[in-house]
Amino acid sequence: MARRWTNNLTLADATSEAAFWNRRRIMAGVAGTGLAAALGGQARAEGERTEELLEPNTWEEVTSYCNFYEFGTGKGDPSKYADRMTIEPWSVTIDGLVEKPGEYSFDQILGEMTLEERIYRFRCVEAWSMVVPWQGFELADLLNLAEVQDGAKYVAFETLYRPAEMPGTVYKVLDWPYREGLRLDEAMHPLTIMATGIFGKPLPNQNGAPLRLVVPWKYGFKSIKSVVRITLTDAEPPTSWNMANPREYGFYSNVNPDVSHPRWSQATERRIGGGLFARRRPTLMFNGYEDEVAALYEDMDLSEYF
Template sequence: MARRWTNDLTLADATPEAAFWNRRQIMAGLAGSGLAAALGTSVQAEEALDPNTWEEVTNYCNFYEFGTGKGDPSAYADRMTTRPWSVTIDGLVDRPGDYSFEQILGEMTLEERIYRFRCVEAWSMVVPWQGFELADLLNMAGVQGGAKYVSFETLYRPSEMPGTAYKVLDWPYREGLRLDEAMHPLTMMATGIFGKPLPNQNGAPLRLVVPWKYGFKSIKSVVRVTLTDQEPPTSWNMANRREYGFYSNVNPDVSHPRWSQASERRIGGGLFAKRQPTLMFNGYGKEVASLYEGMDLARHF
């Protein structure tokens, strides 16, 4: 499968975890590999942030299937069985079927790559993801000409997910992207962090990462991917259409009905950490703004 993003990093290039969060080492390594030039303003946006730790990344999570508290996923997600694992790919594809996790990785003709993306909700952190482009997975199944959207579903297994006993959302968790968003080279399927397999609470064994959108768009523990010609329903949009739009792009100029999104609080800085301005498209405007040319982003929020 052709590579669309000129990133030469592989797992062998990952800095050891103990040294990973040395800012000078990160930037020197990126410059030497050419990744800094490929990411452009994205790296500059990340460079302005202090790095996060393994403990912060894995212990401050949203995964409502295990509870609504930020610590609930790390406390209860070890109940989730992640082997064996398969993903159903169906809808407008040439080769529908159930693909095992091992089969998916075996079909990839390139090494898993290292990405370092910012994740933003009302708070933000920097996470060193590894994985592959979602486009590789979709091309593996063969995207048909009529496809316009991609929908996703999370595992729904009440016996292992205590949070599903509560109707916080209409389970299973569902998300979706427009096809051009899904095929963008920054849209990835993550399989690990810090050079290690994904912990359960972070969406093991396979999760979506869309770095210019709010965190809830990056659906965890994916078991179904469907290509469709209709905009798919998404969990938060179904729960409250007024507050959660389909696109959910990071946009400081569009406030949530109950709070401003013009600033964000950095995880790791303490309860009274100074808020900082939220960047349009989470700092990835150079890469993704063209996807939304001509759209009213206050209406298509």
């Protein structure tokens, strides 16, 4: 069984809430996938603190800049339309290669966790980086409720698909429902969590309420929102962005500064708190979690399995 990850961060290490919520003002002027998708990795390897250099935005300003294509492709569409999505009651179907397949209610999931929800402070990387406190629990704890069978090798995820509440689904931007996947060892790693909140607040609808995936050594493509199905399988599952454009989006989506996206580089990043013209710095392999996760990819050509 994978060892528990020891959180070596304190609240002093986290980007201030004001700086976090202010990033819409910054991100509006740079390329990036916004609030919902900027999800990568580690707590500051250098041990630096992010200073609060920005005036805080309102909750409404921040949560109006994100990706959730089921509500439209514009950055402001999710905040305009996501309130249509019904999240109570909520359940997740767990099926496939498990001993206890079934529909698990959100309350049941939280009620059966043997550990209280923990706060995870990960350094988020996209065009900018920061340290963010997520509330949630390890995905492994959820999978263990369903008792994964020995033959399982992958975990597939699906987002809610409810056209009556999701106006963006009338456009065939992607093949709905949205799908993601992990290898089983990635899914069971103690860094992989299901997030239920952020900064002490429940996730807003447009940011993936009530349950979303966070895989801190990968880009936001693995941060599937509003999860309703988890399937254990012995074959690599299809994933939405890989299906849409396999040349640009591989199955793994690891943060790898040595392998560029065909249209941009992952080699450097900017850090939130330093302003729009903050100097760029090298991106760390696996978002700085190399010690924790590199063994998952031993003997793999990461330029082929990207």
